[in-house]
Every structure is written in structure tokens, then in C-alpha cells.
Amino acid sequence: MVKKLLKSDDFKLKNCINYLAVTVALVVCIFMKSQGKLPNSYANLLVQIGYSIILAVSLNLVVGFLGELSLGHAGFMCVGAYMGTFISIQLSEVIDSKIVCLLISMLCGGLMAAFFGFLVGLPALRLKGDYLAIVTLAFGEIVRNIFKNLPWFGKAMGLTTSAVRFTKKDIPLFIIVFIMVLVTLFLVQNLVRSKHGRAITAIRDNEIAAKAMGINVTFYKLFVFVFAAFFAGVAGVFYGHYTTPVMYTFFSYNYSIEILVMVVLGGMGSINGSIIAATLITVINFKLQDALSGDLAALKYLIYALILIGIVLFNNAPKFRPYKERFAPKALIKKLTEKNRKPSDIMSDEADWNKIPTKIKMDEVLTVDVQDKLSAAQKAAKEEE
């Protein structure tokens, strides 16, 4: 049984590499912290990275795997942040341990966000594409304005969380956040790599065919929506325990877009991509905020935009393809292993036309002539259809 388990897809290296990477990062950071070499600002950055990853991965589930555009993720985070932290503050009067408070409020905040996800999703998921985006966007704005006006949450002053905030005396918050990142990854990946994940991607790829296969489309859409909202709520609770006060202004439309940018940049439907992009964007934001102060602060958004455009171009523009291929990890590994191969091996599986000295430039002939003819033939075939 155990042997079979080890052989299953779950234990293949490419499927657990993200757990390994996060764990290694966490261990390194803990080590640095224990040596006193991790400045406080970096510990804060780690918390930000942690909850950004949770947000990006959970939104990726909705946008990348289910294929529905949701712009209300900051709204769910807002519910989690206000409700969870509020509960935590109430609990802190009874329970001494901050960690226990955090864990209970994490669950409560997540469940509250999930409940809101259910309420919004039930009517909204009948809509498609842009309409769903508009409804979720409206939800996000409504929710934060409700919290702004409720007397228990400090109104426009924000919810003061100093009672539960993690300080230097407590264990560093980033450790708990990163453990939760691992849990999130575990749960989300398990969902994606199961029959239910297949059903979800089937809905994304072809809803009509999915219905004809008897897949309960409404159930799965709602399930994914609620599931993602739960994690957004959890991320919100972390935010609430890390900053004070919890301000309604933070959860604006812009923040929803920022999470969406992480998902799109990392690649829709790629969990590892979301992790990398969330880390990258949070670090860029942090560095820019650090470097630019005073009048220059406005430049932050300009530079941020330029970097984003650069990354998107690098990922998609055909001109960059050769560079990308040369520096992609796969190509590098191939290069390293190729050195040890005999020339005869290389000749047998991939004749390298560039290296054969002839007067005709083989690659030109191959690329220009054949490709033109191929594409012409394909076009003709398409027209015939």
C-alpha cells in the first residue's frame, strides 16, 4: 500500500517541488532569525509575501482553474481581516496565548469569508465573464464600506489591533504564515489533482461538454468560489494580526487587481507561477517603497508598471523567445548533460544542422521555405473546412 502511495503522482518531484521550496525558504529564514541576522523589516516582508501567496494561489483556483474572472478577492480578505481580528481581540481577553487566538480567529475569519463567498456566489455564478467580474467588484466595494460604517470596527479610524498584534516578544508571525502557506498549497493542489480538479478544468475548457458528461457545473463553481474565499479570509486574518489599524482603504479595488496581476503574471492555472509572482511583486513593492520617499513616492507606480510591462513582454513577445529558451531551466540542464554525451549520440537523435559545414545555409532553407509552405498548406486546409 505504502509503495503504491509513493508511486502515485503526489510524490513525484515536480509535484512537490513547491512544498520543498517553501519549506527550505522557511527553514533558512528561521535559522537567520535565530542568528539575529534577519532585520525586522524583512520579517515583515516575509509575512506580506506569505499572505500574498495564499491570496494568489486561491485566486488562481477561481481565475486559472475554473476560468471565472473574480475581482472581489480583496473583499473576502476584508471580511476575514475585520471579522477574524475582531474575534481574536475578543478572545484575547479570555485566552492568554496569542497563537491560539490567531488559530481560532483564522478558522473563524476563513469561515466567515467562505460564507460571504457562498452568499455572493449563489446568484453571481449564474453570470459569465465580464458580468461576474462587475458583480464581484461591486461586492468588494460594498463590503469594505459596510465595515467602514459599522461602529464595532472603529469606523473610519480602522480597527485597532494592538491587543493581538505579534510583537518582538512573540514567536515571529512569518513562521505561522508560512506553515499556513504550506497547508494552503497542500489543500489547493490536492483539489486540483483529483477527479474534482479534473471536473473543474473540464468546466473551464468546455462547459457544454462538461454538462453533457453529467458534471454538476453549479456545484463545482460554487465550491471553488467558496473554497477560494476561505483562503482569502485566512490571509485577511494574518493581515489583521500583522498591521494596525486594519483600514478599509487597504482592501480597495486596486488590491484585487494586484492579486489578479500576480495570478496572470505567474500564469493562469500554474500554482508554482502564482507563488513566484506573488513573491516577486511583493518584493518589488517593498523595495520601491523603501527606495522612494517624499516626492519621489509617486514614481513607485510608474516603475512598478514598467517592470510589469517588461515581464509580460519578456514572457510573450516572440523576439525574446530565443533568450528565454537559452536561459530556461530545462535548457540549462540539457546543456549540462549534453557535455557528457558522445557526439554520435547527438547526431543520432537530433542532427544539428547549424554545425554541418555546407555552402547552403541549412537553417535558412528549412525555416523559410518549409515553414512558408507548411503554413500555406495549413491555411488552405482551414479555408476548406
Place this chain on the structure above:
Amino acid sequence: MSDVVLRTEDLGITFGGLKAVQSVNLEIRKKQLYGLVGPNGAGKTTVFNLLTGVYQPTTGTFYLDGEELKGKTQEAINHKGIARTFQNIRLYNNMSVIRNVMVGLHNQPEFRCNPFTSILRLPGHYKAEEAMRARAKEILRIFGLEEERNNLACNLPYGKQRKLEIARALATNPKLLLLDEPAAGMNPHETEDLMHIVRRIRDEFDLTILLIEHDMKFVSGLCDEITVLNFGTVLTQGETSEALNNPEVIKAYLGE
């Protein structure tokens, strides 16, 4: 008759003022291979869409094994036992061949496991997953696609994509299988092969098959009975060779 699997009574639908399909009465017996033919735009695919719940009929109703299915959703109709393929192939292109079939197996009671079992990776998940994989392989073997099970569906040649679609529909364990132009785009050799497969799955799975096809050789070689539609109405019904030689049918296809 008790062995009637599908019965439609006065089935019809109008889109605005257009009567797309009018008073179609079908009676398909168990294990029958039944053909639905007619010129382009005759309403054949619309009949399929009515039978699978994509459209709701404006007149009439239909019964599967004596149970009225009118007004049910597409999912519910599939659960009751009608599966279909599509005229323009609708595979999950970014999934491997075997996963396409596993999506078809999704609702089978023997592979049931709730989302939380999967999310927490309880033993039930591995059991269901393994059983599904084995079953999917079996189905693919019938269609000769076992070797290609790990390829992406979009990389298969056209004929094999059609076969895969049938395999996927078959995975939902239907009583009645609706095939929408299964031989379209196939070469004569592949068509021949497909005829064998259709007969084989009918016998192995106790299936009743209703198919739309333009290839008359395919129809006359396979179907015992056909219905000819023209402009949404039934032109003639009956034994294949008789119906195809009906002068009205020839007129509808070839003009006067």
C-alpha cells in the same frame, strides 16, 4: 412494447417564428442502431439538443425507459442515461487522452468520493483514482487509443479525436448513446473501423445508439431503421434501404 428505450411524442421546438423541429415521433428499441438523416439544416442536431436538455421542447415530450425526461437539466439527463458526442468536436484539448475519459467517469457510483476526501487525501481518494484509471484504460483499449493515453487530446489526429469523444461519452455509462456525425472527416478505412467499433460497443455495453450521419454507406451498413428529416419535419421513417429509396428522400437530397 416494453423494450422501447427512447420514445418521443410530437417533439418540437420553435425559435421565435421558426419551427426548427416539428412533431418528431421516434420509437427506438433496446440495442437498436437507429439513424437520423436529412439534408443540412433539417434539424437533426436540434433533435439531439432537445434529447439532451440543451433546449427545452416547446411541444411534445420524450421518455427514456418509460420515464419522462422533458424539463430536466443536461446533467440530470446524463445521469438518467443519455450521453452524446458533438458535431464539432468538444474534447478537453488541454487534458491527456486518459483524463478526458476519466472526466466521463466522474459520476459513476463506484468511483464516488467527496471533495473533502480528495482534498485531505484520505485513502478513498487513491482507491477511486486508481479504479478510474483502470476503467478508463479498458475503455480506451476498445477504441485502440490505449497507446496514446498520455498524449494531449488536441494532438490526436481528427479520426482519433472523434473516437475519443465516443469513448468519453461511453464512460458515463449510458443506456442511449447519441452520436452526431461520428464518421465526419474520416477516411474510408477509418469509417470501416468505426462501424466495427460501434457494433462492438453496442453488444458489449447493451447500448442503444441513435446516430446522425451524412455518409449513406455508413448509415445503410449500420442502421436497421432510420428517420429522414427535412425542414424540421419527418419525411419518412422505416427500414433503412426502403427509406433511402423513397423518392421523396431522393428529392430532398438531390433536388428535382
